[in-house]
Amino acid sequence: MSQNLVQQNNLDDTPLSEKAFDDTRQRLIQAAVSVFGSQGFEGASTRRIAALAGTNISSIAYHFGGKENLYLAVADHIAQEIGQKVDGVEALLANERERIRNGTLPPAEAVVLLQRLWREWLDELLSNKEPGYEWTWFVIREQANPTEAFDRIYNASISRFLCILAELIGCIQQSPAQSLTVRLQAVLLFGKMLSFEREHAAVERYLGWKTLDETAKNTIRAAVNEEVARLLVRSEETLSC
Amino acid sequence: MSQNLVQQNNLDDTPLSEKAFDDTRQRLIQAAVSVFGSQGFEGASTRRIAALAGTNISSIAYHFGGKENLYLAVADHIAQEIGQKVDGVEALLANERERIRNGTLPPAEAVVLLQRLWREWLDELLSNKEPGYEWTWFVIREQANPTEAFDRIYNASISRFLCILAELIGCIQQSPAQSLTVRLQAVLLFGKMLSFEREHAAVERYLGWKTLDETAKNTIRAAVNEEVARLLVRSEETLSC
DNA sequence: GTCTATAGTCGGATAGAC
């Protein structure tokens, strides 16, 4: 579809305010993340998105050229957002970058790094009262039912993240980061990180948590830490067939 | 909504064939599982469902009273299906029922049971070329965005399953099945079991699997077995803050 | 740039023939 007027710079903090043209644009994307995330592409209506953004339906056509392109613009926006997250992770790991890549980082240290990494991720998810983290829903939907949007997000950011996870797991398990088992575990780990979002409903019903209070959050944090620590266990074969 | 003509017996193998009246009904439900699962409630159109079922749109109104009630009927159908699965699991565990409930089953044995349980679940998911297991998508969607359908499925079957999982994990970790950590792990474990379905897209892209061949399946099976075996590790605290 | 008005499409429900 006509892609000409879609891609543009949207640095988060535009130092030049008063510029109304991509202010509306930002509000539309913001609203679209939320509505597309909760309703899916078909379920979301441009009317709703425009209303939430406090603007008119036709501005969607003006700024993006239609619902479909708005959807893709949202994907690019999310890709950027995850990309910044991954940048943060890389900064966190900067000191050990070489040893991680070589696989010479001792397992115990790698575990601590991975725990810290996940801990930060988790804390952001757990505090998602306000907008900004509804993108997880969008990603989850795309993961289940991939469209071009998934490819954009995946290629731009998730792939990088998975590489880092694989390298860390490789250090922990003393296996090459390229090995199939390690990479599979990286994908599954990423899936788990997203799952906390998706599984709220089940968790609430089964554990009787209306909302996540501090006790609940600490229980989850502890479970996550254990999960990571367990990666240290590398049983050669665990037969059961 | 008018619920009068919805609930009815639909034992899977109706010994009396030739009865066309709930044959159409079955085909409609079958088709609806597939279309609702892949498209979501809003995305699914009754026209499509009817076409896939090889019948007419208006038969949906006739048999179920509308799209919404068809959706709920699908939920009940899925609840029954999972319920049968759980029956199977309980049969599998029948011999050790008492020891599991008491928590006196030795961890190593509990691990083997849980591995076998998951293995069977997994093999069904991994062989889902044909219809019948598209219900996982339906459940995943409902888990992410719960409606009344989720409550029906949850109350009728998932809750039972989670109890069993919690009891087994309790045995493995020598903790009471009612403890918060154990129950949380049970929920997360169930989430992982469903996730294999959802994460196909990501797995395919990252691991370069177009489709799951035998190598891929064995890698996944091994990863799952390890995952279960790791539950044995019960580190008191794995500090990282 | 943002709005109103409207065209054109599609989906769910229903009436009525058979």
Added chain:
DNA sequence: GTCTATCCGACTATAGAC
């Protein structure tokens, strides 16, 4: 019980006023 025909509402997109 199943089909055809039709109504009505909701949606996307677009033209044009300002």
